[in-house]
Amino acid sequence: MTAITVEYYAQLREQAGRGRENLSTAAASLAELYAELRQRHGFTLDSAQLRVAVNAQFREWAQPLAEGDVVVFIPPVAGG
Amino acid sequence: MTAITVEYYAQLREQAGRGRENLSTAAASLAELYAELRQRHGFTLDSAQLRVAVNAQFREWAQPLAEGDVVVFIPPVAGG
C-alpha cells in the first residue's frame, strides 16, 4: 500500500464532496488509482477526458505511485 | 489665376519656412502647382514621393484647382 494525497478540482471536487484526501492505495499506476477513486466517488468523467499531474507536473497514466505523491486529476480546462 | 491656400507639414514646412500660404496660381493641376512651389521654395522631395490632398481628401495629381481650395502635399508618413 502506498500513502498518497489526492486533490480535486471543479466537477471532481463537487462529485468527491471534498477538495483533498489522504489515502492508502494498492493501485499500481495513476490509471488504476483513478479507476479506484472513480468507483468510490462516482466520477462521471472518463480518464480519457482527464490529464493527470503528480507533484505539480503533468505525468503519464502508466506512471506508478510513490509514497507521499500529491496526485491531481485535471478535468477539461477552460481558462481565459 | 486661381486663389488657393497651401498648408505645409514636416520637411515641406521647414523648407517653405511657413506652415501656410495664400496664393494665386496659373497652375492647371495639382502636379503643376507642386512644380511651381518646388521651384519657389526649393523643396527637395520629388512629387513621386508625395501624396496630395485637397480640402482634406486625397486626390489625383492631375486634378485641376478650384477657387478656395486648401491644398496639402503629404510627405512620406511615419505615424505609430
Added chain:
Amino acid sequence: MSRVSIAAAPADTDALRRALQRPGCGGFCAFEGWVRETNEGRAVSGLDYEAYTELALAEGERIIDEAIARYGVADARCVHRVGHLAVGDTAVWIGVVSPHRDEAFRACRYIIDQIKQRLPIWKKEHYLEGESSWVACAHGPAHEHHHPD
C-alpha cells in the same frame, strides 16, 4: 517565477504594463478576456474560476518561455482571475513587449491560445435561469482541434 499570477482580486494591469516598459521596446500588445453575457446562447449571470494554482503558475511560466523563444519578444506578463466574476469583469490579462510590433502580436496570441488549452483553470458558469455548469473549452494535445474563441 513571477511573470504569471493567479489573482483573487482585480489586478493592477497598469502597473504590470509599466513593469514591461524598457527603452529598446517599441511594441506593446495586450489581450484581455472579459466575461460575456452569453455563452452558446445561454444568458450568463456570472461565473466562478477555480485554479490548481501551483501547476497553473508553472505552466504559465513555461508558456511565456516558449513565446519568448519562438518570437524573440523581450518579456511578457499574465494574470488570471479566480473566484466569482460578473459579466464584464476581466478574467485574464496578457501583456507582451517587443522591439517590433509583429512579434508582440504573435507572442500575445500564442500565450492566450496556450493558456486556454493548458492552464489548469476551470470555469463554472451561472445562468440567468438558475442553473450552473462546468464549461470545457479545451483539453491539451488530445483535443487540439477546438474552435479558438
Added chain:
Amino acid sequence: MSRVSIAAAPADTDALRRALQRPGCGGFCAFEGWVRETNEGRAVSGLDYEAYTELALAEGERIIDEAIARYGVADARCVHRVGHLAVGDTAVWIGVVSPHRDEAFRACRYIIDQIKQRLPIWKKEHYLEGESSWVACAHGPAHEHHHPD
C-alpha cells in the same frame, strides 16, 4: 467621428478601454507604440510628431470602418500623440473589442498597419549626437512593400 483622436497630451487609455466594454464582447486587444531609444542604430533622445489633423482623423475613421467591416469586430478606438515625446512615451494606442479573440487580434493588427501607412503624421527624430531628421516609414499604395515594424 470620435473613435480617433490626435492628442497633444498623454491619453486616458483606461477611459478609452472602459468606453469599449460591452456585455457581448469577450475579447479586447490593445496595441501601443512606444518611443524607442534607438532607430536604425542611432541613439534617439526624443522626437516630435506633427499631424495634418483633419485628414488624419478622417483617414483614421475610415481605417476603423474597414477593420469593422473586414473582421466583424464590435468597435475600436485610436489615439495618436503629437508634439514632443521622450523615449518610452506612448506614441499610439489602439483598442479593439470583439465577441471573440481571433477577430480582435486581426483587427488591431490591421488598424496599426494601416495607421502607419496612411495617416498624415510625421516624425522628426532627435539624436543624442545633436542632429535630427524626418523619418519616412511608409507611403501608401506606391510604397506598400515596406518592412512592417
